[in-house]
Amino acid sequence: MTTIRQRRVEKGTEVAEDQPSEEKNVKPDGKILSDHTGGKLWNILWITVGGIVAISLGLLTSVYVATLHENDLWFSNIKEVEREISFRTECGLYYSYYKQMIQAASIQQGLHGLVYDNKTESVRTINILERMNVYQEVFLSILYRILPIQQYVEPVYFYIYTLFGLQAVYVIALYVTSWLLSGTWLSGLLAACWYITNRIDTTRVEFTIPLRENWALPFFAVQIAAITYLLRTHLQPVQERLTLTAVFIATFLFSLTWQFNQFMMLIQALALFILDCFDMIPTAKKNLKKGGLLNRLGKLILHVLLVLGLTLLINKFIKKILNLESDEHIFKFLKAKFGFGATRDFDANLYLCEEAFGLLPLNTFSRLSDTLLFCVYVFVLFLMTVAAVIVAFRNLSGSNQVQFMEKMEECTITLKPDAAYNLIHTVLFGCLALSTMRMKYLWTSHMCVFASFGLCSTEVWKLILKCIHLYTSQRTHVIKYSIPIITLLYISYKFWPGIMDELSELREFYDPDTVELMNWIKSNTPNTAVFAGSMQLLAGVKLCTGRTLTNHPHYEDKNLRERTKQIYQIYAKRSPEDVYRILRSFGTDYVILEDSICYERRHSRGCRLRDLLDIANGHIMDGLGENEPDLKPSLYPRFCEEIKKNLPSYTIHFTRVFQNKTFHVYKLAKHK
Numbered sequence: 264m265t266t267i268r269q270r271r272v273e274k275g276t277e278v279a280e281d282q283p284s285e286e287k288n289v290k291p292d293g294k295i296l297s298d299h300t301g302g303k304l305w306n307i308l309w310i311t312v313g314g315i316v317a318i319s320l321g322l323l324t325s326v327y328v329a330t331l332h333e334n335d336l337w338f339s340n341i342k343e344v345e346r347e348i349s350f351r352t353e354c355g356l357y358y359s360y361y362k363q364m365i366q367a368a369s370i371q372q373g374l375h376g377l378v379y380d381n382k383t384e385s386v387r388t389i390n391i392l393e394r395m396n397v398y399q400e401v402f403l404s405i406l407y408r409i410l411p412i413q414q415y416v417e418p419v420y421f422y423i424y425t426l427f428g429l430q431a432v433y434v435i436a437l438y439v440t441s442w443l444l445s446g447t448w449l450s451g452l453l454a455a456c457w458y459i460t461n462r463i464d465t466t467r468v469e470f471t472i473p474l475r476e477n478w479a480l481p482f483f484a485v486q487i488a489a490i491t492y493l494l495r496t497h498l499q500p501v502q503e504r505l506t507l508t509a510v511f512i513a514t515f516l517f518s519l520t521w522q523f524n525q526f527m528m529l530i531q532a533l534a535l536f537i538l539d540c541f542d543m544i545p546t547a548k549k550n551l552k553k554g555g556l557l558n559r560l561g562k563l564i565l566h567v568l569l570v571l572g573l574t575l576l577i578n579k580f581i582k583k584i585l586n587l588e589s590d591e592h593i594f595k596f597l598k599a600k601f602g603f604g605a606t607r608d609f610d611a612n613l614y615l616c617e618e619a620f621g622l623l624p625l626n627t628f629s630r631l632s633d634t635l636l637f638c639v640y641v642f643v644l645f646l647m648t649v650a651a652v653i654v655a656f657r658n659l660s661g662s663n664q665v666q667f668m669e670k671m672e673e674c675t676i677t678l679k680p681d682a683a684y685n686l687i688h689t690v691l692f693g694c695l696a697l698s699t700m701r702m703k704y705l706w707t708s709h710m711c712v713f714a715s716f717g718l719c720s721t722e723v724w725k726l727i728l729k730c731i732h733l734y735t736s737q738r739t740h741v742i743k744y745s746i747p748i749i750t751l752l753y754i755s756y757k758f759w760p761g762i763m764d765e766l767s768e769l770r771e772f773y774d775p776d777t778v779e780l781m782n783w784i785k786s787n788t789p790n791t792a793v794f795a796g797s798m799q800l801l802a803g804v805k806l807c808t809g810r811t812l813t814n815h816p817h818y819e820d821k822n823l824r825e826r827t828k829q830i831y832q833i834y835a836k837r838s839p840e841d842v843y844r845i846l847r848s849f850g851t852d853y854v855i856l857e858d859s860i861c862y863e864r865r866h867s868r869g870c871r872l873r874d875l876l877d878i879a880n881g882h883i884m885d886g887l888g889e890n891e892p893d894l895k896p897s898l899y900p901r902f903c904e905e906i907k908k909n910l911p912s913y914t915i916h917f918t919r920v921f922q923n924k925t926f927h928v929y930k931l932a933k934h935k
Contacts, residue, residue, distance in 0.1 A: 313448030317438040320455040321431030327459065329427045331765065332469040336772040344781050345772050346419055347807045353816035354473040356383075356802035358422065360397045364404030365418045373404065382811045384823065385793045385850040395817050396522050399478050426472050429481040433466075433708070434458060436484035441712045441719075443491050444682060450719035453747050457711040460634045460758045464627055465707045476704060479521035484708065486513035487688070494544060494680040522819055527705070530695065534687040540567065541655040543683040560659060600698070609828050609879040610818075616870035619701040627703065631710070634754060640710050643717025646726065647686045650678045682716075689713045719747050776925035780855070781807040783921050783928075788853065795830050795846055796855035804855075813849045828879070834860055835876035836897035839906070843916040846931060854917070856927045861903035873901065 333339060336349055350358045360377060367373030377391040391397060407413070407421050416424075437458055438451030458465050468477045489509040492498075498506070518524040538544045540563055600615060614620045631637035678686075689709050696706035717723050724742045728734035784794075785808050794804050798816040805812050814827040829845050833854060846854055863871045874884045882897040883890045899905075906913045906929065921928035 309448075313442065313451065316448060316452055317435050317442075317455075318431075320438060320452070320459075321433075321435040324434045324455070324459060325427045325431045327762075327766075328430055328462075328466070328469045329424065332423070332427075332472070334766065334768060335470065335770050337770070338772075341772050342778075344778055344807055345774070348774055348777050348781065348803055349772055350473055350803075350806065351471075352799040352802055354471055354802075355806040356815050356817060357395075357397060357400060357473040357475070359802070359806040360391060360395075361400035361404050361422055362418070362806065364401060365407060370405055370408060374401070377401070382809070383805065383815060384826070385811050385813050394820060396475055396520055398519050400473075423472050426468060426477055429478065430466070430468060433481035433484050436481065436488045437708060437712050440484070440488040440491050440685075441715045443488065443495070444685060444712070444716040445719040446721070447719050447743070449744060449747050450715045453715035453718065453751060454711045456751060456754055457634060457636045457715065458708060460754055460762075461631055461636055461707065461711070464630060464703060465711065466704060475521040475523075479517050479524065480704065480708070482513045482517040482520065483527065483705075486510055486517060487685075487709070489513060491681045491685060494684055496680070522817075530691050531688070534684065534691055536570065537687050538680070538683055541651075542658040543651070543654060543678065544680045563659070607878050609875055610824050612870075612875045612878070613872075616866055616875065620699055623697045623700050623703055631707070634758065635750060636710060636714055639718055639750075640714040643714055643720075643723065644686075644689070646717065646723055647678070647682065648690075651683060651686055654678045654683075685709075685713060685716070715747070718750065719743055776923050777803065779923055780921070780926050780928070784808045784810060787920070792852045793850045794853050794855060795833070795849065795851040797831075797857060797860060798827060800855060800857065811850075813846075813851055828876075831872065831876055832902070834873050834901070834903050835880055836882050836899050836901050837880075838899045839902065839913045839916055842902050843931065851931055853920070854929050854931065856903050856906070856929070858925055858927075861901070 336346075338346060338349070341349075347355065347358070347362075363376060364370075364373040367376060377397070379388055380391045381388045383389060383391065392401070403422060403425055404418075407416075407418055412421065434455050438448070438455050440451075441454040442448045442451040444450070466477075466480075467474075471477065486509075489506050493503065493506045493510060514528075518528070521527075535544070600620075606612065628637050631640075689706070692702070692706045692709060696703040721739055721743055724739050724746075725734060728738055728742075781803065784792075784804065788808075788810065790809065791811065793811045793813060794801060795813040796804070798814055798818070801812045801814060802816050804810055805815070814823060814830050818824060818827070826849065830849070832842055832845055833856060859865075860872055863873065865871075866874075868874060868884065868886050868888050869878075877884045877897075878891075878894070880897070881894060883894045885901075906917060907927065909919075916932050916934075917929040918932065919927060920930045
């Protein structure tokens, strides 16, 4: 049986349609009969096998990261306080609200405690549900309370296994996206294997479990898969409605679970805007761009400037009207990061000096290249970018003649809307990852999808074979399946022994100084005591002891940022009277000083916390090196060092009540 291939031209995409020839059987109502029942059964079997492989890989990934977590901490055998301390920094803060909901007398009282919280920030009552993305902790705690599982599963295991279970959703979504793009589930298998073998760069869930990104990224991956399917041509109305529903739900859950969602949504909107500008996605705005190439380019530039200008104007207007300042520190950080002037702003410098917010280290690419991922990714990205440039030029030039299209078909691959979207997506999120290391997990996981899609793409191999004059349909299919299989065999041979060694390596959590501190606080301080200290440590204090904090690591509130800067004067060159006055203004009863901060050596000069405070206060930094000309010597020594000398000017305000090799706790006097 033969078919006549007829080419239909849409904006920015070429769709090949199989049209019936005279030899093909046709139903009386005009619908084409299927080739034969065997073909249908084979397709059903093929899809079923692909689905089983996807689910199996997802579950295996969950078991894998759960095992690594257990082996690294010996989580099942350590004490409860040690388990809680293992949720470091902001992870401990988020988990504390889950624990608070579990321990509440009722669900209603637990919710009331979150809505009217006066323990997270002393002398303030805040709405935790409004301020932080903890709806997932609330939902999970309610689920734990209403399900008959309390006698079988501890609350902490219910929590962490939920996060590890979401990794299965994550991997399955990546698998499906790659499958949709390439047309074969072999591509999804390769994407999942790359995700696992590049675990160091694709996820950190096993040691930062409660982080918001570990909740949000699985939903983000589902959203990308749904958008990829939505951009396919010839969807039935029911399929389109169901897919739009999936996009909506996934986007809603993603936005609900991560405080940085607005930046991700902005980048996604920019990706769709770029595709629309170059007519690379199906659209109902027909013939919007008319005229020659220069005329169209002029209109496009004007359109882009108008949209960006209106976006910034509306954003500024809304923030002014609603008095929103929660993300101003991000823009200060970005301004300084990209060289638009140096800053002495404490918050901006705090971000600039953190490795997670620096440029992506070069050794990342060597690790990704060891599994062949980065090499394949660059290869596919180059080909797809060339295709996108040609299609964009063709669309802007207004050339839509069939003869021109057929000529272009000889020198470039067909750029389908779903592939075009994923191309722009990976480029934009790649730029974000290169500029900010913490965001690499958005890029590297999609890198697995994009690289595996290209390696299993008929269009890619068709282009390459045509360029070297070796193209036949049979050769294309052989290479399309053989190269990915060879890659999978290479990955298995090289990395399987290492994975097995990793799974057999046993360690144990060990932090006796912090455990001693938490036990002392619980035993020797009243439940109403207010503690001041570093953001990271205080999150653990709240989780392990339930005491009231002065500040915490959720840094998305302007008043909290100012409060944290004031509390951190304990590490600056300030007088004991000034520090005492500041601490008492926030109701502080105890202050915890950490030697690791007071004598910090992890960062270089200029990026130590004490340096950032000195610069913000206009004081000369410690140690050898240059200082800005207008910085002056401080009239006082560094508080965290001088207080240990027990001088009368300090002991009148502060009394040391606990100390070990790491921590020093001082009780504040209550002067009348």
